[in-house]
Every structure is written in C-alpha cells, then in structure tokens.
Amino acid sequence: xxxxxxxxxxxxxxxxxxxxxxxxxxxxxxxxxxxxxxxxxxxxxxxxxxxxxxxxxxxxxxxxxxxxxxxxxxxxxxxxxxxxxxxxxxxxxxxxxxxxxxxxxxxxxxxxxxxxxxxxxxxxxxxxxxxxxxxxxxxxxxxxxxxxxxxxxxxxxxxxxxxxxxxxxxxxxxxxxxxxxxxxxxxxxxxxxxxxxxxxxxxxxxxxxxxxxxxxxxxxxxxxxxxxxxxxxxxxxxxxxxxxxxxxxxxxxxxxxxxxxxxxxxxxxxxxxxxxxxxxxxxxxxxxxxxxx
Numbered sequence: 342x343x344x345x346x347x348x349x350x351x352x353x354x355x356x357x358x359x360x361x362x363x364x365x366x367x368x369x370x371x372x373x374x375x376x377x378x379x380x381x382x383x384x385x386x387x388x389x390x391x392x393x394x395x396x397x398x399x400x401x402x403x404x405x406x407x408x409x410x411x412x413x414x415x416x417x418x419x420x421x422x423x424x425x426x427x428x429x430x431x432x433x434x435x436x437x438x439x440x441x442x443x444x445x446x447x448x449x450x451x452x453x454x455x456x457x458x459x460x461x462x463x464x465x466x467x468x469x470x471x472x473x474x475x476x477x478x479x480x481x482x483x484x485x486x487x488x489x490x491x492x493x494x495x496x497x498x499x500x501x502x503x504x505x506x507x508x509x510x511x512x513x514x515x516x517x518x519x520x521x522x523x524x525x526x527x528x529x530x531x532x533x534x535x536x537x538x539x540x541x542x543x544x545x546x547x548x549x550x551x552x553x554x555x556x557x558x559x560x561x562x563x564x565x566x567x568x569x570x571x572x573x574x575x576x577x578x579x580x581x582x583x584x585x586x587x588x589x590x591x592x593x594x595x596x597x598x599x600x601x602x603x604x605x606x607x608x609x610x611x612x613x614x615x616x617x618x619x620x621x622x623x624x625x626x627x628x629x630x631x632x633x634x
Contacts, residue, residue, distance in 0.1 A: 343459045343484050351434060352403045353382065354413060357624050358429035359631075362388050362395040366425060370399060373421065377407040385633040396624055398633040403433075432621050439466045440615070441514040443522035446476045450520035450541060453608040454615065455484050465619045468512040471505060473524055487512075493524050502530050518615055519573070521607070528575045536581070536625050538573040539618060541611040543603050545569060545587055550578040555599040566590055566599055568606040570614035572625065581630045583614040583623060 360366065367386060374381055379401035386397040408416055414431050421427060444451045451470070458467055470481050473493045481488025489508050493501040509517070516537040531538065544554035545567025558566050567587035574580035586606050590599060617623050617632060624631040 353400050353434040354379075354403055354406070354410070355398070355400045355432040355434065355621050356417075356429060357398045357432075357621065357633075358427050359394055359396045359624060359626055360425050360427045362390075362393045363425065366395055367397065369421065369425070370397065373417070374399070374401050374406075379403070379406045387631060394626065396626070396631045398622065398624070400434075434464075437464060437466055438515040438619060439468055439513055440619075441509060441512065441517045442467060442470045442520050443517060443524075444470060444472050444477055444520045445523040446474050447521040448477055448480065449604045450608055450611050451477060451480055453612055454518065454520060455480065455486075457612060459484060463616060463619050468514065469508060471508060473501075473522070498527060502527055505530075506533070516618065518611070520611065525577065526573060531573055531575050536572045539583065539611070539614055540571055540573050540578075540580070541607050541614075542569045542571065542578050543607055545585060546571065546578055546582065555596055555603055559594075559596045559599055562592070564590060566603055566606075568603060568610040570610045572630075574628070579628075581625045581628050583617060583630055583632065584610045586610050 356370070358370075371381060371384070381399060381401045383398070383400040386395065388395050403410060410433060417429070417431065422429060442451060442454065455467070457463055458465065467486055470477075470486055470488045472478075472488065472490055475490050478488045478490070480486075491501050491504050491508070493505075516539065517534060519538065519540040521541060526538070542550075542554070544550070544558065545565065546569040548554075548567075549557040555566065565587045567585055569582055570584045571578070571582045572580040586609060588602050588606055590602065594602070622633040624633070
C-alpha cells in the first residue's frame with residue numbers, strides 16, 4: 342500500500358463572494374477583517390463591468406482573530422450580507438474536504454489523481470472510489486482506499502444511485518470527481534451535489550458534446566483537439582467550465598492517435614480543475630466560473 346504524505350494546515354478563513362458592484366466594498370470587507378486583528382494573506386477580485394457584478398476571494402489568518410470561527414458567519418451575515426446584497430461562502434482551511442472518485446474502466450485520470458494525492462500535492466482526503474465495473478479494484482488496494490463496485494445500468498439506475506448515496510453519506514463525502522465515469526447521472530443525483538461534481542469531457546466544449554468526441558473530431562477533420570473539466574449540471578456537458586486545454590493534430594493522425602494525445606490532456610485538465618476546487622478558488626455565477634489566481 343502506498344502511504345500518503347500529509348500537509349501542515351495553517352488556520353485561515355476563506356471568503357468567496359459576489360454582489361452588485363458598488364464603491365468601497367473592498368474597504369468594507371478588509372476593514373472587518375483587520376479591525377478584528379485578522380492578517381490578510383490573499384486577496385483577489387474582479388469586476389464584470391458588463392453585468393455590474395463584483396467578485397472577490399479573501400483569506401486571512403485566524404490565530405489572533407477576535408471573532409471565534411463558529412461566529413464569523415453570523416457576524417458577517419448580520420453586518421454586511423444583507424446591507425450590500427452579498428452572496429457568499431465562508432470556508433476554513435482546517436476543514437479538509439473529502440473527495441470521492443467515480444471511475445469506469447479507463448485508468449489514466451484515476452492514477453494521475455491518486456499519485457498527486459499520495460505525493461501530498463493536494464490538501465484533500467479520498468475516502469472511497471466508486472465504480473460501475475470491478476476492473477480497477479487493484480488501484481484501491483494499491484493506495485489503501487476502499488473500492489466500491491456499484492453496477493449501474495439504465496434499468497437499475499434508481500436503486501444503484503441510492504446505494505451510491507449511502508456510500509457517499511457513510512464516507513461523509515463533500516464533492517465528487519468523475520474520472521472518465523461512463524454513466525450519465527440522474528437529475529436527482531446532480532441536484533444533491535450542486536457545483537460539487539467535477540467531470541472531464543474529452544473535447545474542447547462546447548464542441549463535440551456527448552459520446553465519442555474523438556471520433557467526431559476525426560470525422561470533422563479538426564486541427565485541434567481538447568479536454569474540458571466542468572461542474573456537472575442536468576444539461577449534458579454544459580455545466581460551468583473550470584479548465585480547458587488543447588493540442589494540435591494533423592491529417593496524419595488516426596483516431597487512436599487522437600485518443601492517445603487526448604488522454605494526456607484529460608489528466609492535466611482534470612487535475613488542474615480538482616486542485617482549484619480543493620483550494621476553494623472557484624466561484625460559480627450564471628453557469629460560468631470565476632477562477633481566482
């Protein structure tokens with residue numbers, strides 16, 4: 342079994358927010374933090390001038406912060422959220438997220454993520470791997486992670502998804518990564534984890550939605566192929582895009598060549614997206630994402 346390297350945790354609070362753009366909003370938020378002896382270690386903001394929306398992510402140390410962690414949300418909501426029409430999410434670095442991986446038979450994305458996990462690159466826990474096939478059970482054994490086989494089909498989807506819910510609840514999973522999981526999730530499943538299911542699609546969306554995008558790309562004679570990682574919504578391959586990348590191809594490339602080149606992209610793109618989610622650097626708004634630096 343491969344042992345995971347552990348990260349040291351600095352106790353910080355992370356605020357992600359958006360609101361109507363208005364003068365002085367940065368000053369208001371930072372003053373709240375500094376007046377309560379918080380030390381700001383990160384701040385990034387963006388203004389969508391077309392729609393008049395302000396976005397910000399700010400992180401501060403809690404060692405000397407005067408307000409107890411369990412009270413910060415109440416203070417912030419009472420003093421600022423309603424007054425400035427803020428929509429926000431407050432997180433704490435000490436709360437390590439728990440990620441479940443869903444996989445079918447293709448191993449490249451799974452092993453890439455597990456390697457990063459055991460190397461200590463990601464501040465996350467992976468308590469379970471779920472698959473609709475037993476083919477990759479060895480990965481669970483190698484990395485010491487429970488591997489649950491749930492044989493989902495069209496005919497038994499409701500029953501099997503309930504089994505998956507039970508497993509996810511048992512392991513207290515916060516978010517899910519579909520590592521080339523070749524099943525379409527039900528609307529009920531997706532609504533249970535809004536903006537908490539990350540998928541990798543092997544095309545540069547919105548091109549070549551659905552099955553066999555490499556075959557579609559080959560038939561169309563494109564000169565670039567890509568990969569896209571996005572949050573899952575009830576519309577197939579149409580959720581908020583987190584990360585994308587492309588590679589050049591030519592008329593000499595076969596479908597097998599496209600698959601080979603594409604798999605390298607899939608690993609990179611999915612891992613980048615998962616890392617941003619773990620770091621709490623993504624904000625979704627109107628089926629788009631704001632990715633903070």
